[in-house]
Amino acid sequence: MRAEVIPDLCIACGLCIEICPEVFSWSEEEKAEAKAGEVPAELEEKVEEAAENCPTDAIETG
Numbered sequence: 001m002r003a004e005v006i007p008d009l010c011i012a013c014g015l016c017i018e019i020c021p022e023v024f025s026w027s028e029e030e031k032a033e034a035k036a037g038e039v040p041a042e043l044e045e046k047v048e049e050a051a052e053n054c055p056t057d058a059i060e061t062g
């Protein structure tokens, strides 16, 4: 699984970083960003949780 934040949709609420700081962090533009590459299997559940709870649906997984 890979995760991506769509910067134009991100309102920088910080929820995804709170839920899964191993994958999400702040970008230089002060939006959330996801680590590039494959999400480690043990973190997939947390990434899904972040995507489901993002208030603007800014996180894409696949």
Ligand code: SF4
Residues within 6 Å of the ligand: 005, 009, 010, 011, 012, 013, 014, 015, 016, 017, 031, 032, 050, 053, 054, 055, 056, 057, 058, 059
């Ligand atoms: S949860 Fe969504 S809106 Fe909030 S910081 Fe993460 S990507 Fe941005």
